[in-house]
Amino acid sequence: MVKLPYTLWIEGDRVLTWDQRLLPFREEVIELSTWQQAAHAIRSMQVRGAPLIGVTAAFGVALGLRELAGSGHLESSTSAQTGLDEICASLMATRPTAVNLAWGVNQVRNAVAQARPADWARVAWARALDLHAADAQCNADIGKHGLIAWEALIDRAKGEARPLQILTHCNAGALATVAWGTALAPVYQAHQQGIAVHVWVDETRPRNQGASLTAWELARAGVPHTVIADNAGGLLMMRGQVDLVIVGCDRVAANGDVVNKIGTYLKALAAQAHQIAFWVACPISTIDRDTPGGMQVEIEERPASEVEQMHGLVEDQGSALYQQIVGVRVVPVGSAVLNPAFDITPAALVSGLITERGTIPATGEAIRRVLALEAA
Amino acid sequence: MVKLPYTLWIEGDRVLTWDQRLLPFREEVIELSTWQQAAHAIRSMQVRGAPLIGVTAAFGVALGLRELAGSGHLESSTSAQTGLDEICASLMATRPTAVNLAWGVNQVRNAVAQARPADWARVAWARALDLHAADAQCNADIGKHGLIAWEALIDRAKGEARPLQILTHCNAGALATVAWGTALAPVYQAHQQGIAVHVWVDETRPRNQGASLTAWELARAGVPHTVIADNAGGLLMMRGQVDLVIVGCDRVAANGDVVNKIGTYLKALAAQAHQIAFWVACPISTIDRDTPGGMQVEIEERPASEVEQMHGLVEDQGSALYQQIVGVRVVPVGSAVLNPAFDITPAALVSGLITERGTIPATGEAIRRVLALEAA
Numbered sequence: 001m002v003k004l005p006y007t008l009w010i011e012g013d014r015v016l017t018w019d020q021r022l023l024p025f026r027e028e029v030i031e032l033s034t035w036q037q038a039a040h041a042i043r044s045m046q047v048r049g050a051p052l053i054g055v056t057a058a059f060g061v062a063l064g065l066r067e068l069a070g071s072g073h074l075e076s077s078t079s080a081q082t083g084l085d086e087i088c089a090s091l092m093a094t095r096p097t098a099v100n101l102a103w104g105v106n107q108v109r110n111a112v113a114q115a116r117p118a119d120w121a122r123v124a125w126a127r128a129l130d131l132h133a134a135d136a137q138c139n140a141d142i143g144k145h146g147l148i149a150w151e152a153l154i155d156r157a158k159g160e161a162r163p164l165q166i167l168t169h170c171n172a173g174a175l176a177t178v179a180w181g182t183a184l185a186p187v188y189q190a191h192q193q194g195i196a197v198h199v200w201v202d203e204t205r206p207r208n209q210g211a212s213l214t215a216w217e218l219a220r221a222g223v224p225h226t227v228i229a230d231n232a233g234g235l236l237m238m239r240g241q242v243d244l245v246i247v248g249c250d251r252v253a254a255n256g257d258v259v260n261k262i263g264t265y266l267k268a269l270a271a272q273a274h275q276i277a278f279w280v281a282c283p284i285s286t287i288d289r290d291t292p293g294g295m296q297v298e299i300e301e302r303p304a305s306e307v308e309q310m311h312g313l314v315e316d317q318g319s320a321l322y323q324q325i326v327g328v329r330v331v332p333v334g335s336a337v338l339n340p341a342f343d344i345t346p347a348a349l350v351s352g353l354i355t356e357r358g359t360i361p362a363t364g365e366a367i368r369r370v371l372a373l374e375a376a
Numbered sequence: 377m378v379k380l381p382y383t384l385w386i387e388g389d390r391v392l393t394w395d396q397r398l399l400p401f402r403e404e405v406i407e408l409s410t411w412q413q414a415a416h417a418i419r420s421m422q423v424r425g426a427p428l429i430g431v432t433a434a435f436g437v438a439l440g441l442r443e444l445a446g447s448g449h450l451e452s453s454t455s456a457q458t459g460l461d462e463i464c465a466s467l468m469a470t471r472p473t474a475v476n477l478a479w480g481v482n483q484v485r486n487a488v489a490q491a492r493p494a495d496w497a498r499v500a501w502a503r504a505l506d507l508h509a510a511d512a513q514c515n516a517d518i519g520k521h522g523l524i525a526w527e528a529l530i531d532r533a534k535g536e537a538r539p540l541q542i543l544t545h546c547n548a549g550a551l552a553t554v555a556w557g558t559a560l561a562p563v564y565q566a567h568q569q570g571i572a573v574h575v576w577v578d579e580t581r582p583r584n585q586g587a588s589l590t591a592w593e594l595a596r597a598g599v600p601h602t603v604i605a606d607n608a609g610g611l612l613m614m615r616g617q618v619d620l621v622i623v624g625c626d627r628v629a630a631n632g633d634v635v636n637k638i639g640t641y642l643k644a645l646a647a648q649a650h651q652i653a654f655w656v657a658c659p660i661s662t663i664d665r666d667t668p669g670g671m672q673v674e675i676e677e678r679p680a681s682e683v684e685q686m687h688g689l690v691e692d693q694g695s696a697l698y699q700q701i702v703g704v705r706v707v708p709v710g711s712a713v714l715n716p717a718f719d720i721t722p723a724a725l726v727s728g729l730i731t732e733r734g735t736i737p738a739t740g741e742a743i744r745r746v747l748a749l750e751a752a
Contacts, residue, residue, distance in 0.1 A: 024708035201711070203683070205581060205605040208706055211683075215711040226712040229581040229683055230606050231639025235675065235719035238641070263607025265614070266642045269649055299611065307579070307587075307605055310686040312704030320696035328688030328704055330584055332400035335577070335591040336602040343611035 005180040005188050005221065008052060008059075008132065013066075013125075015059045019046045020175060024216035025313045025325060032056070035064030035087050042101065043094040049176030051135045051283075054100030054107075058131050060091045061108040062124035069121040080117035084109065107131055132178050139180035141356035142281050146186025146246070147193075149279065149352060149359040153243045154195055163196035163224065165243045167233055170202070170261035171209035172248025172281060173217045182281035183248040184214070186354070191223045199225040200236060204261060206306040206339060233267050237274040244277040246354075252280070252287045256347030256362030257294030262340055268349040280345075280362070282353040284374050287367055294344035304337035381515075381556040381564045381597065384428060384435075384508065389442075389501075391435045395422045396551060400592035401689045401701060408432070411440030411463050418477065419470040425552030427511045427659075430476030430483075434507050436467045437484040438500035445497040456493035460485065483507055508554050515556035517732035518657050522562025522622070523569075525655065525728060525735040529619045530571055539572035539600065541619045543609055546578070546637035547585035548624025548657060549593045558657035559624040560590070562730070567599045575601040576612060580637060582682040582715060606639050610646045620653040622730075628656070628663045632723030632738030633670030638716055644725040656721075656738070658729040660750050663743055670720035680713035 008017040015032040021044065022028050030046060032038045038060030041047045047056045064087035065074070074080045088105050095101055111127035112120040147154070150164070157164040172183035180188055190197050199218055204210035211227050218225040228236070236242050245267055251259040258264070258280050271278040291297055308331040314321040331337060350362035357373065360366040384393040391408040397420065398404050406422060408414045414436030417423045423432045440463035441450070450456045464481050471477055487503035488496045523530070526540070533540040548559035556564055566573050575594055580586035587603050594601040604612070612618050621643055627635040634640070634656050647654040667673055684707040690697040707713060726738035733749065736742040 025705070200714075203581060203706075205579065205607055211707045211711075216708045219708055219710050224712075226714050227683060227707050228714050229638060231581055231637075231642065231719075232714065232716055234641040234645065235638060235716055238720065261607075262605060262611060265610040266607065266646060269610065269645045270642060273645055307603060309691075310688055310704065310706060312686060312706040314702060315685075315705050316703070319702065321702070326690060326695065326697075326702070326704060327692070328686065328702060329401070329691050330579075330686060330688040331587045331603050332592045332595055334595050335587075336600075338576075338602050338604050338608065340608055340611055343607075344614065 005174045006136070006178070007174045008047070008055060008178050010129065010132070015063070017041070017047055017056070018175070020048055020213070021046055022325075023175070024212045032059060032063065034067060035060045035091065038063055039091050039094050042091070050098065050100040051177045053095065053098050054104035055128070055131050055135055055178050057091050057101050057104035058108045058128040061087055061105055062121070062128040065112070065121040065124045074117040074120055077117055080120065084112070084120070104131065135177055136179035138283055138356040139177055139182055139185045140189075142182055142283065142354055143180055143185030143189040145356070145358050146279070146281065146354045147189055149354055150186065150244060153277065154190070157196070157243060163198040164190065165198055165200065165241055167200040167236070167242045167245045167267065168202065168214065169210065169230075169247050169264050169267055170204045171213040173214050175213045175217050176248070181248075182283060183246045184217070185281065186246070187223060188221060191221065197223060199223060200233065200242065201225050201227045202230050202233060202263065202267070203227060204263065205230055208310070209261070230263050234270040237270045237276055242276055244279060245271050246279045246281060249280050249282050249286055250342055251291065251297060252282050252353060252362075252367070253291040253293045253297065254287075254289050254367060255293045255364045256350060256353070256367060258345040258347070258350055258362070259294055259297045259342050260345065262343050265343040265345045268345040272349050277351040278349055280350050280353050282355050284355050284357060284370060287371060289367075289371055294346065297342075297344065299343070300341040302339045302341045304339055307331060307337045307339050381550045382512070382554070383550045384423070384431060384554050386505065386508070391439070393417070393423055393432070394551070396424055396589070397422055398701075399551070400588045408435060408439065410443060411436045411467065414439055415467050415470050418467070426476040427553045428551075429471065430480035431504070431507050431511055431554050433467050433477050433480035434484045434504040437463055437481055438497070438504040441488070441497040441500045450493040450496055453493055456496065460488070460496070480507065511553055512555035514659055514732040515553055515558055515561045516565075518558055518659065518730055519556055519561030519565040521732070521735050522655070522657065522730045523565055525730055526562065526620060529653065530566070533572070533619060539574040540566065541574055541576065541617055543576040543612070543618045543621045543643065544578065544590065545586065545606075545623050545640050545643055546580045547589040549590050551589045551593050552624070557624075558659060559622045560593070561657065562622070563599060564597060567597065573599060575599060576609065576618065577601050577603045578606050578609060578639065578643070579603060580639065581606055584686070585637070609643050613646045613650045613652055618652055620655060621647050622655040622657060625656050625658050625662055626718055627667065627673060628658050628729060628738075628743070629667040629669045629673065630663075630665050630743060631669045631740045632726060632729070632743060634721040634723070634726055634738070635670055635673050635718050636721065638719050641719040641721045644721040648725050653727040654725060656726050656729050658731050660731050660733060660746060663747060665743075665747055670722065673718075673720065675719070676717040678715045678717045680715055683707060683713045683715050
């Protein structure tokens, strides 16, 4: 079984990934051998996280073209084009609002557009592999720059003969990407380099991505960690038990404001109160130059059921549902629920944005500069 | 069925309360007709919250003495004393660490010590009724002083033709007391006076007292409210959707630092960041003059299982456990958990302590003054 930090990996011509719906309680590797399986994996949320969805979709197109090649459908331009269009349309429809989904499909579609149909299967596979490698490399670079940014804190912890104490919120780990994750990339790299680390894992209500996904992937990679209620971080910071906070981000505004999982802002305030570094792992693709500030972002409100119901494993051996994953209601029927998915952390609370190009201040000026470099 | 704000109420010579273990999913009133039933209610946590436990124990002694009177055991001093000692010892043993338990038992024991055994049943019942009335009155007074403290905010909300927006954490409501609650006392009084209020109810992980108990009692009393994840409060404050925060407290240090349910501190920081009033409902009995500051309080660490497991109602009609309350694991086996029960909110973040004697600043000087008045 493959070792993290890879979440989607290739063995010969086989595409493998975890069934994330079953995590953290059942570890099942699924093989995507047909484009229908790739589509199903996206639709059913066996894979999740924008970059992972995009790359899975790219492999989906490649797998589809491999099938068309095998059945002789790439021998005529017309049938090749029809087949390609069908596959792309079906993949695009799996989760209509995922931007990365369309991106992944179009990357492969554009690549084959330059080639003869007879080469499509080979070209598509190569392009999907490229996208896979590029996401892994981007995150590995975030990890590298994170370790540079944390150098003084790492040295201090080493000097005190104790692990570097890191707090993270939600899951910006390997499971949200092809490999390494964003916020967890420096954590994994530190661990691989023998730097002692310990991660406080926020449960991250209401969807519990911390307690389920982050805890699972850290455990699997052998990184010491402790799950805490989202409520506990303030006390830990007050007691000096946190050296730094690192989170991912869903979007960074042009002024450096960070939109990330609900609850991020409360941790940023606590970090500021205790002069604790608060880092945001930020692939440059998440910077939105068209959004002037965080307050201009419309915050998605998700279904009440996410707060009302908790899913987990029945452990009572005497229960009829022993070892099954069930949902239980935790809010009284008749109480209203509000479930905003994200909050806004003002740029002033952010110690820096750790990008694949290096760590930059969370300011409009620094962001303009890095975007200009990227475009150049 | 009785209406809130009473959680323990008397009908003739019957003592009635809710079985809180079943809340919020099943509403069952239990009658405590024997001292053994009172002891069972405390031991099994059918009743909870320090004041409620104390008053239930007091009624337990009174019920026991009523039985002794009925069976002729109060006719001799020796058998009366033996019977009383047995009842008190059994009640005291139900939850060994609850300070209010011993307090409730001893209040009744001391009252009967002045009387002839033939009068014990009557005296004990009268004393239990007094304690019941005193707790209700204390909380009603907190409610009254809360409304005075909130006057300007109430006027502003009224002027804007919208409800006063209140955020609360954990359950410092009627269910933790005999009646009214502490933090919710001003909320109930506002509601009864026709002042429009709306309460944001923090879920309050890991034990979910907000989502279960606070939401249930507000619903039952007809107070508009919305359950939110603990993570959501910062965003709501940033958006201007919160006029004030009010919480209860487990202990207030001599300098005004507040020890309360884990997560309180994060809300206090957010309130400060947005210049939102942060009130602490504080019966004078919770002030501990022997604790100089919050950092001197040892924070209880509770079992990991509270974070690892969630209890709720199975709603799936096809399930073998339909309508049963079951626990499910939400943290991977093998991940460590830390579960501190309380955190510390520095006095500087507290707008004021709302006591039964009036609202005072959270400062050492004001606390010394109110304690001196109380002693006088």
